[in-house]
């Protein structure tokens with residue numbers, strides 16, 4: 001395909017799955033690579049994230065110790081060819097094409113994992129879900145170091161720094177549950193305080209087990225019976241776990257906390273329709289970021305996908 005040649009893409013499948021486990025006709029999950037990078041404000045490289053994650057994912061054991069099975073072989077994961085973006089392509093057109101891919105997966109009730117790319121793509125991902133499933137509402141679980149609640153950043157309302165605010169603009173967005181936040185501006189802090197009926201933010205230090213801050217119980221209660229979309233900025237994790245990201249922040253989420261959040265979502269929500277993972281920016285010669293992200297994504301999928309963790 002011309003698209004693959006233009007981007008120099010080696011379309012390895014997620015986890016290196018071979019047929020029939022990556023068959024587009026039967027897979028329960030779809031991976032959509034969206035290497036879009038336009039509004040990055042600090043370190044660049046998010047456009048190389050999907051290829052880095054897919055490459056690293058081939059090294060991951062399919063056996064999931066907690067589930068005592070190889071869940072990917074049960075549900076199947078199809079990896080689509082990457083979206084290709086033209087230099088200077090309008091952001092609205094980019095988000096529209098991402099939305100079309102997501103809608104096609106969501107219409108078939110397939111769990112989707114969109115690999116960014118910068119966080120600016122998330123409103124397009126969510127729009128695709130809403131297009132496929134109109135008249136439904138979804139709570140959004142948002143893992144990030146940054147609140148991303150600015151109405152505009154550097155004059156651009158579609159900036160990666162505004163991703164969560166744009167998600168809230170969508171009428172199909174219910175409640176926004178934020179985890180791992182540790183960097184925000186005064187205006188974002190005020191927005192959080194003024195909108196307790198729409199946003200609940202757990203700062204990174206509040207996710208450490210503590211008797212006065214039991215986020216598990218509150219999240220489980222809040223998500224009971226709800227449908228969920230999850231947006232995962234990999235800088236939510238501590239930079240010791242994932243140094244390869246454009247705007248790293250110290251003192252982030254522990255690996256096991258990120259996984260625990262997914263367990264609570266899986267146990268309490270009615271359904272998680274899909275997710276994205278954004279802002280992975282590979283650092284040459286330092287390959288463990290992409291491995292850690294890929295492994296966490298596999299563990300997350302196997303818990304969040306409807307029916308994925310069920311024993312065969």
Ligand SMILES: [Mn+2]
Pocket residue numbers: 144145146233235236247279
């Ligand atoms: Mn971030």
